[in-house]
Amino acid sequence: MFLCLSFLTACTGGFTAKELGISSESDPIDPNPVGPNPSAFDFATAKNILQTSCVACHKAGGSAAYLPLDLNTEDDFLSAGLVIKGKPLESNLIKRLRHHGAANSNMPPQGIAFTSEDYSNLVGWVQNITSNVTQTIGQFTCAADANPEPDQMLRLKKQEFIAALNSILSLTDPRYVADITSVLSVNSFLDLIPDDYGGDDYNSFDQTISTVHVENYYKSIEAFASLLTQSFGSGDSRAKYIVTKYSAAIGGLSGSTLLNCLLTTKAASESCYKNFIKAFGLASHRKVLTTADIDFYYSKISLAETKATVHRKLITYMLSSPEFIFRLETHGAGEVLTPDYKKLNNFEIASRLSYTFWGDMPDLTLFDMAINGDLTADADFQLALQHIFSVTNQAKIKNKLKNFYADYLLFTKIPQLNAFNTPEFNNFASGENINVSGFNHRTDMINEIYDMFDYYTWQQPSDFSEVIKTRKVFAKTQALAKLYGDVGKIWDGTNNLTYPSSDRAGLLTRVGMHATGEHLTSPIHTGVFILRKIVCDDVGNPPPITEEDLIVNYTPDMTTRQKVHALTVEGKTNCATCHDKFNPFGYALEKYDALGRTHNGGENIYNTDGTIAKKVPVDYTTVVKFAGQDHNISSPEELSDKLAASPLPNICYTKNLFEYFKGRKVDFKNDGCDLLDINKKLSATEGGNMQEAFRSFSSLKGFRFKKVN
Amino acid sequence: MKYDKINRRMFLQGSGKLALMVPFMGSLLTRTSEAAGVIKPRFIFMSAQNGGQRHEQWFPLTSPTTSMPLYTSHNYHMDPISFNASTGISPIFDSKFNSFISKMNFIKGLDQRFSSFGNHNGAPLLGNVRAAHSTMGFCPSIATIDQLMAYSNNFYPNNGDGYVRSISINPNANTRHSGYYFSNPTTKTGSIVYVPSVQTANAIFRALFDNTSATAVPMGNTPLVDGVLDDYKRIRNSRELSSTEKTKLDEYIDKLAQLEIKLTTDVVPNIPQCRNLVAPPTSGGNEIQNIDLILDMIILAFQCDRSRIATIHFNKVNGRGEGGSMTVGDWHWASHNTTDPLGMQINLDIYKWIADNALYPLINKMNAVVESNGLTMLDNSIVHFATASAHSAHNPKNLPTLLFGSAGGFLKTGNYIDYVNRGATSFGKPAEYGILHNQYLTNIMTAMGLNKSDWNMKNLGFTKNGFPTNAEGYGWYTNVDGSSGNDPRYSKSESQINNPLPGLISASGLTKFV
DSSP, rough: OOHHHHHHHHHSSSSSSSTTOOGGGGGOSSTTTTTTOOOGOOOHHHHHHHHHHHHSSSSSTTTTTTSOOOEEEEEHTTTTTTTOOTTTGGOOOHHHTTTTTSOOSSHHHTTTTHHHHHHHHHHHHHOOOOOSOOEEEEEEOOOOOOOOOOOOOOEEHHHHHHHHHHHTTSSSOOOOOOHHHHTTOTOOSSSSOOHHHHHHHGGGGOOOOHHHHHHHHHHHHHHHHHHHHOSSSSTTTHHHHHHHHHHHTTOOOHHHHHHHHHHHTTTOOOOHHHHHHHHHHHHTTSSSSOOHHHHHTTTOOOTTOHHHHHHHHHHHHHSSHHHHHOOOOOOOOOEETTEEEEEEOOOHHHHHHHHHHHHHOOOOHHHHHHHHHHHHHHHHHHHHHHHHTTTTGGHHHHHHHHHHHHTTTGGGGOTTTTTTTHHHHHHTTTTTTTTTTTHHHHHHHHHHHHHHHHHIIIIIIIOOOHHHHEEEEEOOSSHHHHHHOTTTTOSSSSSOOOOTTTOOOOOSSGGGTTTTTSSSHHHHHHHHHHIIISOOOOOOOOOOOOTTTGGOOOOTOOHHHHHHHHHHHHHHHHHHHHHHHHHHHHHHTTTTTSSSOSSSSEEEOOOTSSSSEEEEOOOOOOEEEETTEEEEEEEHHHHHHHHHHHSSHHHHHHHHHHHHHTTSSTTTTTTTTHHHHHHHOOOOOGGGOOHHHHGGGGGSSTTTTTEEE | OOOOOHHHTTTTEEEEEEEOOOOOOOGOOOOOTTTTOOOEEEEEEEEEOOOBBBBHHHHHHHHOOEEEEEEEHHHHHHHHOOBBBBTBBHHHHHHHHOGGGGEEEEEEEOOOOSSOOOOSSSSGTTTTTGGGGGGOOOSSSOOOOHHHHHHOTTTTTTTTTTOOOEEEOOOOOOOOOOOEEEEEEETTTTEEOOOOOOHHHHHHHHHTOSSSOOTTTTOOOOOOHHHHHHHHHHHHHOOOOOOHHHHHHHHHHHHHHHHHHHHSOOOOOSSSGSSSSOOOOOOOHEEEEEEHHHHHHHHHHHHHHOOOOEEEEESOOOTBOSSSSSOSSSSHHHHHHSSHHHHHHHHHHHHHHHHIIIIHHHHHHHTBBBTTTTTTTTEEEEEEEESSSSSSSTOOOOOEEEOOOTTTTOOOOSEEEEEEOOOEEEEEEEEOEEEEEHHHHHHHHHTTTTTHHHOOOOHHHHTTEEEEOOOSSSSOOOOOTTHHHHOOHHHHHHTTSSSSSSBBBHHHHTTTTO
């Protein structure tokens, strides 16, 4: 049993010793001849197993003839796509076989000879298959034949859509500036636009276009157009000021000529409306419109209509255009870097910069650079980048990064404290003023972590491993400092207070990472979080649960750790395979309670009336597995320090950063070159830090080009 | 703020001060396009997170004993629903449900074949088992039955033009969506994407009736969607776009065209009670009040025939969240500890809360509306109440299912039907199994007027492992070539996938199967 588990947990998910370049001495593959035999991890062995157990059905004329197995050569078999080289847990072949032998196993059918050793040998074979590699760092490789996915036309995310409307609105006269979400909040359709939803992935992946999206984008724009053209008397409107600024940016009409055009009290004319279209087009289409574009929108209005109506219609049409709703990249100069990479034009580069780093449309300065400069050239591109990262624009960048951290670290899942208002919790949290007016511990907890990332990104640029191990104090409120046990340790934004080296090492030990909303901790979910988000390993599939699995013999004096272990590991063959991977990470953090406080002499066991029945000692020593090795852990600080000493956190951060900002899953082989570049910019050993890693998106090979098929 | 029932009703008053009383006579509400007396079947699906509901808490305490043959060596059992006058049917469905027994069906023994997961949203129970979890990738996403109905000309009249095809509701979150459909719905092409959920009665109302923002200057009766459509077509055809990008614009165009119909067609029946309504408040009060308002919106949508489908999924009830944790005592923990007394009690409390505060008010409101065929709205509908997984967490077998209504007499009602093959063995071991949940889903779709051309996997072009499926039924229940593969437990159910479920379908219902 131990051999089987150690093999699965150490070898089959995430980054292995081999991927990390760890020497064979520490290779997790157990050489014990009783277990899987690494010498059998080859195609010959795999072929023999597959022929014995699978080909009877998976052949022409067999019951699974739809999926014949071609075992002629290893390449022939691999071409079917059933395995991903070096990634057993991502390979369909292994996924289907994973529950072999269980009553509800997918494959092979019961009655077919297939042993655990067969399975292990197949896993080992898939694990050992490697790609052609030209350069390697950690698990990222820049393959000579890397071929990333084509760039897709992206729908504006809900927040990007709202940000763009606000950016346009911000250009009006200061008297009329307002945040659109407040101006249109009552019965507006903005709130009916679905929030972006990535399911199991980042919300930034969401490109869904439902009827609900389309209807409420349209209605929001219609309402926005009415807002911009609302009359303030004497023909004055918000649109007047906005269009004036865009007109100036593109060198259009000015002075009284422009004013006569914009004032609704003045006579209308074709040239006037066409100038309106041209000017507003910079906002709506993020480019200078062509004559054909201008003529198209002009064809949609009539000189017989009132000027206010025409303006409102034009704004509605133009903001509803796919040029606004989507990030169209179609008007490049046609030049190519390679046949697969088409050169973007100035406006498209400006939009890429602003949406990548701000989550918003270009501002007037970027538009000016696009109109009068050459963003395809390095010199002007660097100027644009300086503007993007200038102090005046840092709030936009920080906001974009905040959204990433919220999604990456699952801040939205930090529960409301005292969610259930139980007697146990009320006693447990007594004296902390949870949910008391004037206190907001949950917000404080989240802000502490934002501040930590902000500090190591901007004030003291560092890599992610520093976040994992730092002792520096970031608690800004007395209430939060009290949870840490020292109300004197408060961060004022500049001081350099630290926790003792034996306490509070890094992100995982901060109170927000432990809040469950109840009086008990959740080592399972803490463990899963670390496995997925810090070491990027695969959790695995929950198996079907049997009645036997549900039988748990809890005793009254069990700690949370002991209960979790009894529920998921002890005698639970089905469950333990995966839980043995992640539970130990959670066990190591059981030093803290469900408000992140250090347990005071043990874990309190509560009666249902909230009184304390007893206090029991907490054990947070454990053995965790990462980077293909077992690590003895005696404290949370040791866990943090050992993680920080490994390349895994930086590698995992790189992967997550890439996925969030690219809006899609990583493809390790084909995105390897980009991942390698970002990881170099992140790693302190390479002189990098989190700020440089973020900036490095602008210098990736494809940033100023559109990758096509 | 104290909740004021009378004020809550005020929003239903029109400008002509004609109060929309709930209920009011459905006979007034026949669309001009449909003859009086035509049954308008409605489908409502209600589910909740996590699952793991013990059968003894859900099903009637007395199991059916009358045995009837289902297949060779597989009998099913059916009896009228038993109940106790004072304690009701079961711990979840207490005595207030007694008066509805003649309109209910409990169904036991519905199994999902491939899902090894419980369901963290409603979609798997509506057929899309992929939505349960990312690791269900071997069963790719497919359209759910509510959306197959929503876009079927066999369900909505007039091609569904102008209808709000479905109302997808999650009172607590704008994630965990129940419905999934093609990104290009009218052509049934493209990827499978979620149908967004709404959270409030106000949002439902505005989707049903309101075309302008209250704070904006109205555009009058001249929606500009036609011009926007022209722009999309112009750009689609004039720019250098990949086929994928063109497809994306096509999807947008398709939905703009639907929006144009909605905005330019007077789709609200010419009935005073359905016009000039004032939106309910954006905040619906406390949890129970918000749910009650939402239920009122569903009834209003059905009465005014603005929609005929609603799905409601709960991932938070009575202060208990879906459970990001496995903390002892939370909902998620309880679903994994269904033999633990505390786990059982929590599960019972949660489902009883839903039954008391959402299900019962819903069926009560529906039963109070008499429609033009003389039956109540409840009689003309199917209300499907289900739990996310069966008996224990991550268990897709023997899914507890409860139905109300008969779809206008399509279903027989009042029975507890158990399809479990009692005492069966599989691969030489004792094995409790029933019939495929997929067969139940095809029966429900048939009750709603659909036929196999609407759901046939082969026709819909779904692929599995890159291979087009050859299955004649709905959902992932066979191998892609339509063969039963290697699981003899379900081979007979597979062969009956589009056939009526014995015991459930009435004589008149049987005539609808083709």
